[in-house]
Amino acid sequence: MSTEFCLDDWGLYVHIPFCQARCTYCDFNTVTHMGPDQHPQYMQAVTQQWMQATLPKGRLVSIFFGGGTPSLVDPPLIEKFLASVISRVGSLAGLEITLESNPGTVDLDRLAAFKEAGVNRLSIGAQAMQDHHLKALNRIHGVDDIYRAVDWAKSAGIENFNLDAIYGLPGHTLTQWQETLRALVSLQPDHLSLYRLQVEAGTPLADGVKRGALLLPEEDNVADMADWAAAILTPQGYQQYEISNWAQPGRESLHNQLYWTFNSYLGLGAGAHSFHANRRWWTLRGVRRYMLAQAAGDSVIEGEETLSFDEQMREYMWLGLRRRSGVAKHRFQERFDRLSDEVFAKTLEHLQGLGLIVNDARTVRLSERGWDVANYVFRYFVADGIS
Amino acid sequence: MDQQRIRNFSIIAHIDHGKSTLADRLIEHTGTLTQRQMTEQVLDSMDLERERGITIKAQAVRLDYVHQGQPVELNLIDTPGHVDFTYEVSRALQACEGALLVIDAAQGVEAQTLANLYMALEHDLAVIPVINKIDLPNADPDRVIEELVEIGLDGTEAILVSAKQGIGIEAVLNAVVERIAPPKGVPQGPLRALIFDSRFDAYKGVLVYIRVIDGSLKVGDTMRFMANNKEFQVTEIGVFRPHPTAIDQLSTGEVGYFAAAIKTVQDTRVGDTVTSVHNPAKEPLPGYRPAQPMVFSGLYPVDSQDYGRLREALEKLQLNDAALTFEPETSVALGFGFRAGFLGLLHLEVIQERLEREYGLALITTAPNVVYQVSLVKNEVLRVDNPAMMPPAGDILEIAEPVVDANIIAPSDYIGAVMELCQERRGTYKDLSYLDAKRAMIQYRLPLGEIMYDFFDQLKSRTRGYASFDYQVAGLEPADLVRMDILLNGEIVDALSVIVHRDRAYYRGKALAEKLRELIPRQLFEVPIQAAIGGRIVARETVKAMRKDVLAKCYGGDITRKRKLLEKQKEGKRRMKSVGNVEIPQEAFMAILRVGDPS
Numbered sequence: 001m002s003t004e005f006c007l008d009d010w011g012l013y014v015h016i017p018f019c020q021a022r023c024t025y026c027d028f029n030t031v032t033h034m035g036p037d038q039h040p041q042y043m044q045a046v047t048q049q050w051m052q053a054t055l056p057k058g059r060l061v062s063i064f065f066g067g068g069t070p071s072l073v074d075p076p077l078i079e080k081f082l083a084s085v086i087s088r089v090g091s092l093a094g095l096e097i098t099l100e101s102n103p104g105t106v107d108l109d110r111l112a113a114f115k116e117a118g119v120n121r122l123s124i125g126a127q128a129m130q131d132h133h134l135k136a137l138n139r140i141h142g143v144d145d146i147y148r149a150v151d152w153a154k155s156a157g158i159e160n161f162n163l164d165a166i167y168g169l170p171g172h173t174l175t176q177w178q179e180t181l182r183a184l185v186s187l188q189p190d191h192l193s194l195y196r197l198q199v200e201a202g203t204p205l206a207d208g209v210k211r212g213a214l215l216l217p218e219e220d221n222v223a224d225m226a227d228w229a230a231a232i233l234t235p236q237g238y239q240q241y242e243i244s245n246w247a248q249p250g251r252e253s254l255h256n257q258l259y260w261t262f263n264s265y266l267g268l269g270a271g272a273h274s275f276h277a278n279r280r281w282w283t284l285r286g287v288r289r290y291m292l293a294q295a296a297g298d299s300v301i302e303g304e305e306t307l308s309f310d311e312q313m314r315e316y317m318w319l320g321l322r323r324r325s326g327v328a329k330h331r332f333q334e335r336f337d338r339l340s341d342e343v344f345a346k347t348l349e350h351l352q353g354l355g356l357i358v359n360d361a362r363t364v365r366l367s368e369r370g371w372d373v374a375n376y377v378f379r380y381f382v383a384d385g386i387s
Numbered sequence: 388m389d390q391q392r393i394r395n396f397s398i399i400a401h402i403d404h405g406k407s408t409l410a411d412r413l414i415e416h417t418g419t420l421t422q423r424q425m426t427e428q429v430l431d432s433m434d435l436e437r438e439r440g441i442t443i444k445a446q447a448v449r450l451d452y453v454h455q456g457q458p459v460e461l462n463l464i465d466t467p468g469h470v471d472f473t474y475e476v477s478r479a480l481q482a483c484e485g486a487l488l489v490i491d492a493a494q495g496v497e498a499q500t501l502a503n504l505y506m507a508l509e510h511d512l513a514v515i516p517v518i519n520k521i522d523l524p525n526a527d528p529d530r531v532i533e534e535l536v537e538i539g540l541d542g543t544e545a546i547l548v549s550a551k552q553g554i555g556i557e558a559v560l561n562a563v564v565e566r567i568a569p570p571k572g573v574p575q576g577p578l579r580a581l582i583f584d585s586r587f588d589a590y591k592g593v594l595v596y597i598r599v600i601d602g603s604l605k606v607g608d609t610m611r612f613m614a615n616n617k618e619f620q621v622t623e624i625g626v627f628r629p630h631p632t633a634i635d636q637l638s639t640g641e642v643g644y645f646a647a648a649i650k651t652v653q654d655t656r657v658g659d660t661v662t663s664v665h666n667p668a669k670e671p672l673p674g675y676r677p678a679q680p681m682v683f684s685g686l687y688p689v690d691s692q693d694y695g696r697l698r699e700a701l702e703k704l705q706l707n708d709a710a711l712t713f714e715p716e717t718s719v720a721l722g723f724g725f726r727a728g729f730l731g732l733l734h735l736e737v738i739q740e741r742l743e744r745e746y747g748l749a750l751i752t753t754a755p756n757v758v759y760q761v762s763l764v765k766n767e768v769l770r771v772d773n774p775a776m777m778p779p780a781g782d783i784l785e786i787a788e789p790v791v792d793a794n795i796i797a798p799s800d801y802i803g804a805v806m807e808l809c810q811e812r813r814g815t816y817k818d819l820s821y822l823d824a825k826r827a828m829i830q831y832r833l834p835l836g837e838i839m840y841d842f843f844d845q846l847k848s849r850t851r852g853y854a855s856f857d858y859q860v861a862g863l864e865p866a867d868l869v870r871m872d873i874l875l876n877g878e879i880v881d882a883l884s885v886i887v888h889r890d891r892a893y894y895r896g897k898a899l900a901e902k903l904r905e906l907i908p909r910q911l912f913e914v915p916i917q918a919a920i921g922g923r924i925v926a927r928e929t930v931k932a933m934r935k936d937v938l939a940k941c942y943g944g945d946i947t948r949k950r951k952l953l954e955k956q957k958e959g960k961r962r963m964k965s966v967g968n969v970e971i972p973q974e975a976f977m978a979i980l981r982v983g984d985p986s
Contacts, residue, residue: 013943028943066943196937219909223934243937259944273944280947305947318953319946354911373936375953376911379960382953 004328007335008058010276011258012085014046015269016070017287020105023127024138024208025166027200029271030068031287042287043077045294046268047084049283056264056276060089062096062255065119071101075113082118092118096254098162100125103149104141111149111156121253122153123162123193129180133169138204143183150187160251162191167225169197170205170214177225181232190251194229195244196222223372241324243374260319262312262335271302278307312336313343317364318378321357326365340364347380388460391569393640395598397464397479399503400489401496401855405519409489409550409559410448410465414629416556417450417461446584447596447642448629454564461563462642464583464598471731473859474676477506478658479583481674482598482642485513485567487559488540492518492526492547496534496822497855498796504538513567516540517559522549530823537822570600570640578602578610578663580637581672585655587707591623593649594631597661598642600672604661605636610647613671614659619647652709678710680728681789681860682839683772684735685716685753685882686742687724689962689973693748694723700746701725704738711738716773720880720966721751726773729755732839751964753882754979757836760787760863775881777870780921786886787863789835792817795846797854799827804849812837813866813888832861836886840980871896871925873903874917875969885979896926899979906975909933914969 018039019030034042063085065078078099086092098121099114111122126146128134134142146163153161163184167177184192199206199216208214217225230240238246245256258265264276270290273282281304284290293300307315313336320327332340341348341359348364351357356370356377370377400406450461466472466479480486486507490500507514516535518528532542546562548555580597588594597604604610604624611618625633626643637643649655656678660671688697701713712728729735735755742748761769761777762784771777777786793814797805799821806816806829814831821827833842838858846854871892873883883903887895896918903916907930918926938949963970 015943196935220931220934226935226937259946265944267944271943273947275944275946282945282947315946315950356911373911373933375936375938375956376933378938378953379957382950383957 005061005258005261005263006058007331008056008264009061009258010056010058010264010266011062011064011255012050012060013255013265013267013272013274014063014065014070014081015068015267015272016042016065016073016100017068017270018042018072019067019069020072020102021138021140024136024204025197025200027203028068029285029287034287036072036074039073039077041291042269043073043081045291047081048294049268049300050081050084051088053266053268055088055266058264060085060095062258063092063098064255065099067100069102069105070099071105071110071114075110075117078114078119079117096121098123098253098255101149102139102141103145104139106149106152108152108155111152111158115156115158120158121160121162122158123164123191124149124153124189126163126184127166128169128176129165129183130176133172133176136170137166147187150189160190162193162253163187163189164193164195166195166197167229168217168222170208170216172217172221172225174221174224174228178228178232181229185232185236190248191253192233192238192246193244194226194246196226226372239324240371243322243371257323260322261331262316262319278309278312280305280307309336313338313340314381317344318381321364321366321370321374321377324365326358326363328363330362344381351377351380388458388638388641390572390574390638390640392457393460393462393570394485394563394567395462395464395483395570395640395642396485396487396563396567397466397483398487398489399466399476399480399507400519401491401494401499401503404489404491404494404497404500405550406465406489409487409517409519409548410463412550412553412556413450413461413463413560414448416553416560417452446629447627447644449626449642452560452564454561459564460641461560462598464642471681471729471733473502473506474679474730475584475657476503477510477674478581480507480510480512481658481672482581482583483510483512484570485515485563487515487517487563489517489519490531490535492520492528492531493523495527495531495826496538496796498794498828498857499855501538501794501796501828502857502859504540514540515559515562515566516542516545517548517555518545519548519550521547521554522552534822534826572599572639573601574603574639576601577666577668578604578608578661579668579672580604580661582612582655582657582659582661584657585652585707585709587652588646591646591648593652593655593706594644594646595649595655595661596642596644597637599637599639601639601668602663602666603636603638604645604663609664610645610661611664611667612654612656612659613662613668614656614675614677615654617654618664619649621645621647651706653705656709678712680710680712680730680758681835682729682731682735682755682757683726684729684755685718685721685724685751685773686713686727686739687718687721687751687753687882687964689749689751689964691722696746697725697742697748697750700742700748701727703746704741708738710734718753718775718882720882720971721753721964724751728772749962751882751973751976753976754885755839756886757789757834757839759868759886761785762787774870774884774886777884777886780869785865786868787865788868790832790861790864791835791838791858792861793831793833793838793856793858795829795831795854795856796822796826797829797850798825801850801854802827802829805829805846805854808842808845808849809833812842832864833858834864834866835860869920871899872919873899874915874919875903875907875971876912876914876967877917878967879919880966880971882976883978892920893925896920900926900928902978903975904928904930906978907969907971910969912968 017030019032097119099119100123102125131142240246241252267274270287271285283300284302358365358367398406446465448463452459452461464479466476518531535542546558579601580599584596586594608621623646625631658675662668705711710730713725716726759771761771764784809831814833817830867889868886869889871885871887872879900916900918913932914930916928917924963972
């Protein structure tokens with residue numbers, strides 16, 4: 001059902017921080033004040049970072065342009081960057097190459113050009129299928145733009161596409177969410193990412209909620225929304241292969257899964273995160289600072305952490321449990337030369353007793369109930385959760 | 388100093404009428420401290436006191452003043468300004484011959500003004516009315532003078548003052564010298580000194596604050612505390628200016644301190660008499676009373692590993708707080724902790740805050756309760772200071788609870804509202820009189836347990852902040868009380884048990900269950916909350932099971948952030964107390980305090 005990577009398969013993440021406007025809920029690393037004139041310099045810095053990077057020894061399987069709004073960057077710049085990738089790994093054949101897009105920033109020509117550049121998977125940020133919600137979120141597009149973007153993507157020959165949507169919006173009703181789900185399904189996406197709205201400190205959304213100007217739906221209503229996603233998507237053949245992600249069989253995002261399988265990934269661009277072996281590191285968040293440092297030949301790394309052996313095993317567990325298929329015991333053993341059943345004996349027994357996990361001969365995975373309260377399970381594996 | 392040239396006085400006032408500011412001005416005016424040395428409210432030395440604007444411990448400061456060309460020794464004894472500390476105030480007043488009664492020129496006479504006045508008159512003190520804050524735009528000294536007449540004082544004797552602007556300070560000092568009598572007492576007699584406070588000093592041991600009534604005390608003397616017959620040799624004698632300054636001896640009528648390598652303030656109970664071992668007094672000074680906590684609460688460490696640290700912290704606080712009592716207690720729900728006794732709620736809050744702030748302890752404090760006197764069928768009498776320890780109803784003949792006599796002063800428009808509140812709180816009407824055309828004094832007898840929680844808040848909100856309130860403890864009275872237990876998930880959580888009046892049990896139970904439902908977060912499973920009396924369930928609520936608990940989007944592989952979020956959540960869980968399968972947040976144990984009156 002979902003892909004099994006080789007231990008040393010790795011991915012490449014490229015952060016494109018540019019946006020035309022900032023969504024009310026967004027606390028990602030984005031900038032709205034830098035125009036297209038800045039894009040070449042930024043892509044040059046990204047390319048430079050790539051050329052200087054030490055590459056993991058395995059096989060590159062995925063490239064993901066995330067943002068921000070990667071679709072704002074002109075296709076030739078993406079093409080040029082991908083050429084530099086080819087220069088180091090030989091070929092892009094067989095890779096999943098995803099580009100995130102805002103429906104308000106694309107047209108047929110542009111999408112065709114991205115396809116030409118090598119992009120074979122498009123992620124479209126729909127978020128909602130009601131204009132008033134889109135407006136309230138400060139999205140720059142309407143519902144019509146979403147339909148058009150999907151049409152153009154298909155016309156451009158990008159056959160694999162994803163739609164993003166958010167539930168639990170201020171004033172969101174179950175009926176509206178059902179309407180959104182049905183509209184999304186009618187577009188026949190290969191993949192759907194459904195997120196519960198998170199109120200992040202410092203965002204206009206958080207401010208509105210605090211002031212009482214924005215009213216979030218009740219906890220039970222939001223839970224209903226999550227349950228309705230399953231009720232509508234499952235009959236259409238979608239499988240929830242990971243907590244927030246649904247796909248038609250065989251269309252699971254490779255890139256998304258790399259994060260949960262403890263495979264390496266290299267992050268390029270401002271505020272991008274990388275992981276390899278036992279080390280996580282991230283680059284300067286400030287876009288200008290990132291570009292200046294890169295141009296000056298200075299280090300662009302802002303911070304890093306090294307995971308102890310214990311921490312690695314714990315992370316492996318709770319990250320792996322995000323996938324429907326769970327943690328494959330032989331892979332745990334392969335990686336750590338230890339048995340997960342022994343390392344986490346007490347925790348696993350306890351969680352099984354609570355009915356939150358299924359622990360069979362080959363895998364440990366969340367039960368149906370565990371799926372609902374995944375954080376409850378994960379908390380057993382963070383910090384002093386080891387038994 | 389010639390006994391005739393000594394004046395001992397204190398300042399008494401309703402809260403916020405400017406007692407501490409006046410004290411500051413007197414200190415400044417007599418040159419005891421230069422302006423540069425003055426920190427605001429010099430006498431309130433504990434941070435907490437300064438923060439809350441209240442005086443918790445008594446202080447004494449010696450002021451050197453020149454009156455009509457002659458030096459005079461003025462001893463200002465500052466008293467605690469809260470009803471929790473009434474006994475301590477009375478002992479401080481006993482050390483004086485006079486008092487400045489400070490009244491806010493805008494607010495007028497308030498409940499504490501009266502309580503303080505009565506107490507001062509009980510001790511035969513000369514009372515000098517001081518009308519403060521005359522600089523306020525809404526000051527109305529004439530009206531205040533009328534009110535003074537109404538409460539039996541000579542209004543023409545009032546001194547008009549603005550302590551803030553330094554107006555009238557000289558007049559106050561002159562009045563102290565002229566209207567307050569010098570101390571009586573027999574210089575040649577056996578030593579009798581009254582303890583009005585004590586403080587633990589890490590280097591000198593306990594500093595005992597005394598007023599010498601008869602005889603004198605000097606370094607090297609061996610003295611005895613008459614209440615417990617413990618003997619110590621005096622190592623240091625001094626006065627406060629306002630910082631401790633060593634001198635040779637304290638004579639009849641003087642106020643100061645001594646140190647004698649005393650290890651704990653428990654030995655130096657306020658109100659006790661100090662005498663000399665070689666020439667002991669026959670009789671102690673009147674009025675001594677052992678410390679008597681009124682309010683009890685369970686103190687439990689959130690982390691059971693901290694039990695030892697909590698004990699040490701309590702022991703340290705006790706070094707300096709004779710009124711704090713504690714003994715080990717075990718709760719099925721909370722594990723090992725202590726049942727601690729306090730003079731009142733403020734005292735409890737101060738201790739709790741100091742434990743958390745100064746000792747870094749995470750605590751669970753159970754809802755405070757009073758002490759009940761329980762007469763059993765088998766002819767025994769029990770003191771019950773923990774609701775969970777209340778015997779089964781069948782064994783009980785009668786329960787008596789502590790009651791207080793309360794004075795409430797409020798504008799006459801609010802008489803109805805005040806009486807309604809007192810009735811709701813099971814009060815017995817005593818008296819109603821008018822201070823002037825617009826203000827009334829309402830007297831009720833009320834159960835202490837009923838005024839402990841939000842009585843004062845309710846009083847303020849129902850009178851738009853115009854009412855003032857004071858009370859004194861008035862013994863025990865029988866009442867139809869029952870123990871109400873709270874069951875979570877079918878199991879009694881002993882730390883949540885409360886004693887309630889039978890007639891109100893149903894409402895209380897319902898309100899408490901509702902409040903707990905709000906305070907207890909959703910758990911993995913549904914949690915029924917029940918309130919029960921004996922075997923009978925009087926209220927039931929349910930905390931629904933948690934439906935979803937998931938992390939959303941992972942932004943660009945930022946696992947670190949996700950992990951930190953989970954760690955933070957886990958930390959939050961750790962602060963909760965796990966009872967059975969249910970995780971209970973700290974606030975829930977105080978839920979009863981947050982239950983609004985079911986009216």
